[in-house]
Amino acid sequence: MPSMNKMFSPPWWAASPHIQTILPFIFKVAKPATFRQRQELPDGDFIDLDWLGQAQNGEPILVILHGLEGNTESHYARRILLEAKKAKIAAVVHHHRGCSGEPNRLARSYHSGDVDDLAYTLLQLKQYYPDSALYAVGYSLGGNVLAKYQGSLQQNNLLERAVVVSAPLTxxxxxxxxxxxxxxxxxxxxxxxxxxxxxxxxxxxxxxxxxxxxxxxxxxxxxxxxxxxxxxxxxxxxxxxxxxxxxxSGIAYLQYITKPTLVIHAQDDPFMTDDVIPSKDQLSPMVEYELHRFGGHVGFVEGGWPWKPQFYLEKRIITFLLASINKPFTLKDTHKE
Incomplete structure (x- = not known):
């Protein structure tokens, strides 16, 4: 088993995995304004993309994949959109079929291994914004999709960097x-x-x-x-x-990932077991794995108070994704407005 990462530590009042999991769901941050783009799919169905800003002059685009039955309003989507705004990068929430507030047209829906819709979205983005680097962050089910996409496409992976959070990899x-x-x-x-x-x-x-x-x-x-x-x-x-x-299951695809990818898990995640924790042999050299003792499921509350919690994830995600950009960028910059 990989050693525990010491980068995240919860406050005393948020050590419980259930507080970590439920509190962010209750106390959501205000969401930045977004605009919706409907994307027609080759099979006659559609998905909706919610945009924050626009990619101009080749600036990067952050693609956000939500979890099971999530959407733009999910607490983690709101926070990463806010952090992307602070970092002055464009971001887009890729909704899974039927998750944007309107039922999709077909009998089929979405699932944890459905990489085709993500692949189509990324291909469209690359065609319309050829000079923009594409980054992605996937949460829970969306994280599993992101891991499988990268491992199954390998050299055809259109992403430059990615982060997988609290994914049910097994x-x-x-x-x-x-x-x-x-x-x-x-x-x-x-x-x-x-x-x-x-x-x-x-x-x-x-x-x-x-x-x-x-x-x-x-x-x-x-x-x-x-x-x-x-x-x-x-x-x-x-x-x-x-x-x-x-x-x-995404765990089988981690060894084939060819682009820098950060995978974050909490060992106390109430949705997981230790089976999701990859061995060193299951990790590509391009994958950085963070295992934290605490954090719950997509929680990682690191400070503040119960009615105004502060979080670890967003700062970590943005600094990892933007590490390759050749311009001054520090953790402090993510909190400037």
Whole structure:
């Protein structure tokens, strides 16, 4: 197991992994103004991109991948958009299908190993902004997608640098983890949101016959494993949840990454087990791995007070991504406005 990283330390009142996970969800920062661009996809579906600023004169673009059932309003998306604004770089939130507030058109949705939509977005960005370096940060499910994208495309990877945060790199083990203890609270919250989306599709006239389950069956899917086995897998071309987990888990792709990438985990993450922690043999020389003892799931509260927490992630992400830019840039600069 990699040694613990000492760069992050929580305040005494935020040492609990559940405080780390839940507090940022409650006390969100104000989100900078964004504008939406609809991107039509080759299969007739669409995804929405929410932009902060515009890439001018070859300035870099930060692509943000949210987690399961997240969007631009997610606490971590708000904070990284704010930090990108302070650093004066353009940023764009790549919404997974059906996550931007409007149902997607097809029966299929998105999943942890779906790299095609990300690849399409990056290709479009590179065509429209050929002189801009593309960076990316992926959170949770989005982090797993980002890891798989980089490892599966290798030399065709259009990114210059990337950061993967709290990613369920071993999907089966993470699904099992969420079936016990307080972690079931998170599972129940997310499953209900997924069920509502699937129910809407079952009730949509032109999609009803394409759905792999009925309304009655949908109500019985109360774990991620059951949902993935009966919904995610058949809708996206997998034979079972096991097949989906095996082919989509990002940990197998880390050794093939060819661009500088930072992977950040907390060992107390209530969504994870130690199975997500890669061995040295599973890491490409281009991957820097940070394992912290504390931090929860996409939390990493490092100071302040419960009603006004301060965070570790955004400063770390921005400094890593912009390390290659040939211009003066320090940690202090990220807090200038």
């Amino acid at each position: 999907l089966g083990a993470c699904a099992k983890r969420l079936e016990s203890g307080f972690s079931t609270v998170y599972q129940r919250f997310l499953i209900k949101r997924l069920q509502r989306k699937m129910l809407d599709k079952i009730n949509t006239a032109n999609l009803t016959e394409q759905m792999p389950i009925t309304k009655k069956q949908l109500k019985m899917l109360n774990t991620f494993y059951l949902f993935d086995d009966k919904v995610t897998a058949p809708l996206h071309g997998f034979t079972s949840a096991h097949d989906y987990y095996e082919k989509s």
